[in-house]
Amino acid sequence: MxxxxxxxxxxxxxxxxxxxxxxxxxxxxxxxxxxxxxxxxxxxxxxxxxxxxxxxxxxxxxxxxxxxxxxxxxxxxxxxxxxxxxxxxxxxxxxxxxxxxxxxxxxGVPGQKPIIGDVDQQSIAWKANIRAGMKLFLLGIEM
Incomplete structure (x- = not known):
């Protein structure tokens, strides 16, 4: 071609x-x-x-x-x-x-949104108040 x-x-x-x-x-x-x-x-x-x-x-x-x-x-x-x-x-x-x-x-390509999955209660993420289902942002902009 x-x-x-x-x-x-x-x-x-x-x-x-x-x-x-x-x-x-x-x-x-x-x-x-x-x-x-x-x-x-x-x-x-x-x-x-x-x-x-x-x-x-x-x-x-x-x-x-x-x-x-x-x-x-x-x-x-x-x-x-x-x-x-x-x-x-x-x-x-x-x-x-x-x-x-x-x-x-x-x-476009269908992709996954950056959403938090399971968070172990013993992890640093849990202590930082990060929970399952939360969306990730980059400089205040939703990814």
């Missing part, structure tokens, strides 16, 4: 920069399922070995590239656009981690 999110970050950034995406693949090896979609006819693939993914873009040196599409090649982009596309993958993972942790920690 992290690979899919990472590659999707690169993919979206490339689309925003008008770079032609040839394929968006999750996994390596033999293609199990694929579909072409969009104006660019980008191929979306699910491959046999789910240990990674890749996202090839149009390159200007590739044979058979039409002249009108060469401006959409990754190699022909400005350095800022190239950096944006390259850093978009790790940025997507970072954003996903923030969202995931926010959801996990906002869901």
């Amino acid at each position: 992290l690979v899919a999110i990472h590659e999707y970050g690169h993919f979206i950034a490339a689309k925003l920069c008008n770079v032609k995406a040839l394929r968006y693949s999750i996994g390596f090896g033999k293609v199990l399922a694929s579909k072409r979609s969009g104006n660019d006819q980008t191929e979306y693939c699910l491959s046999l070995i789910p240990l990674g993914g890749y996202f090839p873009t149009l390159r200007r040196k590739k044979r058979g590239v039409a002249e009108d599409e060469k401006e959409r090649a990754f190699n022909n982009q400005t350095p800022i656009k190239k950096i944006f596309i390259l850093f978009a993958g790790p940025a997507a993972n970072f954003i996903f981690s923030i969202i995931a942790y926010t959801l996990m920690f906002s869901a």
Whole structure:
């Protein structure tokens, strides 16, 4: 899942920069399922070995590239656009981690309240007037 999110970050950034995406693949090896979609006819693939993914873009040196599409090649982009596309993958993972942790920690976990259980009558706690059922406080704030 992290690979899919990472590659999707690169993919979206490339689309925003008008770079032609040839394929968006999750996994390596033999293609199990694929579909072409969009104006660019980008191929979306699910491959046999789910240990990674890749996202090839149009390159200007590739044979058979039409002249009108060469401006959409990754190699022909400005350095800022190239950096944006390259850093978009790790940025997507970072954003996903923030969202995931926010959801996990906002869901909450049922826990036990800090309430005193049994108190031995021979203990220091009993002498300090601490009894069963009392709630614990930290600096006047109920825990």
